[in-house]
Amino acid sequence: MGALQPWHLIILVLLVVLLFGAKRLPDAARSIGKSMKIFKAETKDMRESGDADTTTAEVETRQLPASTAPVQDSKDQQLAELQRQIDDLKKQQAPAVADQVHRNVS
Structure with a gap:
């Protein structure tokens, strides 16, 4: 009963075309694609540099207590x-x- 039927999708596509216009849809799809590409690249960089970041974080935390005592x-x-x-x-x-x-x- 709650499943998405094919005619639901057709109505949805028609509404989107009517609301945004056929000229804006390719630009919107292009910008969404670029955003997804950037997001994937950033998450990949985060996964690859995960080990290096933990080593750097450990070094920084060892140095923090000595240098921040007066500030604390x-x-x-x-x-x-x-x-x-x-x-x-x-x-x-x-x-x-x-x-x-x-x-x-x-």
Whole structure:
């Protein structure tokens, strides 16, 4: 019942031709083909360079902790400051939220 019948495909093709026009369809098909070709080439490159990338990533991760220690401290301080600001905002909003809940219940 839910299967695609041949006459469904014919109607679909006719609708596409009517909507986009016969002149635009070859250009659209050409651009889709180019996009697929680029996509396939990129995925092939990713598969081929997968082993080389993991080796490079391991080297980079070994070097990161030594060079980012001061940066990590400043990020921790920024994070603590932001957390403190969030807590202050929550404290300020708590009475307003309680009043709003009280109004909604009444």
